[in-house]
Amino acid sequence: MARRGHSVLLVDTDPQGSVGLSLSRGIRERPGFYDAVAGAGNVSDFVLSTRLPEFSLLTAGCAEAFVDTSDLDVTVVQDVLLELGRLESEVIIIDTPAGMSGVTSAVLGGSDYVLIPQQAEPLGVRSVPNALKVIAAIRRQGKDLGVAGIVMTMVDGDNGESVEVEAQLRAALPAGIMCVTTIPRDSVFLRASSLGVPVGLLSSNPVAPAVAFEQLAAELEDKMGLSEPQDKDDGVEQLLD
Numbered sequence: 001m002a003r004r005g006h007s008v009l010l011v012d013t014d015p016q017g018s019v020g021l022s023l024s025r026g027i028r029e030r031p032g033f034y035d036a037v038a039g040a041g042n043v044s045d046f047v048l049s050t051r052l053p054e055f056s057l058l059t060a061g062c063a064e065a066f067v068d069t070s071d072l073d074v075t076v077v078q079d080v081l082l083e084l085g086r087l088e089s090e091v092i093i094i095d096t097p098a099g100m101s102g103v104t105s106a107v108l109g110g111s112d113y114v115l116i117p118q119q120a121e122p123l124g125v126r127s128v129p130n131a132l133k134v135i136a137a138i139r140r141q142g143k144d145l146g147v148a149g150i151v152m153t154m155v156d157g158d159n160g161e162s163v164e165v166e167a168q169l170r171a172a173l174p175a176g177i178m179c180v181t182t183i184p185r186d187s188v189f190l191r192a193s194s195l196g197v198p199v200g201l202l203s204s205n206p207v208a209p210a211v212a213f214e215q216l217a218a219e220l221e222d223k224m225g226l227s228e229p230q231d232k233d234d235g236v237e238q239l240l241d
């Protein structure tokens with residue numbers, strides 16, 4: 001999304017801190033989201049700029065006290081989110097830990113949309129109905145939380161079970177809730193994380209999964225009603241007069 005011209009802030013609320021760790025080895029030492037939740041400073045001071053001007057990052061920070069996030073104070077989390085909302089990023093993407101309790105439900109309560117990445121494997125998809133129930137309960141509390149979609153990840157086209165799981169989910173859920181885009185299983189993810197670079201920025205000649213993320217970004221722009229980035233909508237040019 002940042003590469004497409006949106007200003008994006010990526011926030012890691014998973015106490016494991018893998019978003020930061022996959023981009024920089026020294027990141028554990030830096031303060032981040034959980035330091036703000038613990039009252040150790042102003043969250044806007046912890047936001048990191050990156051070499052991509054449209055992309056900034058808030059790492060999980062020192063999360064040791066919050067490894068079990070089930071007794072986290074929801075109002076404190078939502079205050080931190082409100083403060084982030086006052087920054088100038090057009091899109092704030094908040095990665096949460098697995099499951100729907102603790103910090104995840106607090107984040108959902110303060111978000112406009114939820115995107116559910118779902119691994120294409122038989123045990124994994126059993127959590128989808130529960131996730132949708134939790135979202136429905138949050139909406140019943142009067143929160144305006146939209147479902148941006150369920151995006152299938154780790155889809156292995158050569159594996160019958162992986163393909164079958166995706167087909168079953170598409171058949172069972174209301175049309176439109178599943179993203180058209182799927183993220184393939186590919187060893188390039190391992191290479192990207194060992195190099196500390198997002199898959200989309202791995203090379204100027206995009207690898208196949210990078211194209212999938214480009215497509216996902218376009219799909220989300222549409223679903224979330226984001227304006228198309230300036231340099232993308234400056235008209236269609238015919239090839240010949």
Ligand SMILES: Nc1ncnc2c1ncn2[C@@H]1O[C@H](COP(=O)(O)OP(=O)(O)OP(=O)(O)O)[C@@H](O)[C@H]1O
Nearest residue numbers: 014018097098153154183184185186187189190193
């Ligand atoms: N499409 C993919 N193809 C191959 N490997 C992948 C793919 N997506 C993720 N991985 C690998 O699987 C690991 C876990 O992926 P990821 O961090 O996205 O999962 P997660 O569900 O967020 O896990 P966690 O619950 O630990 O946060 C990563 O180390 C990554 O290298």
Ligand SMILES: [Mg+2]
Nearest residue numbers: 014018096097
């Ligand atoms: Mg994760």
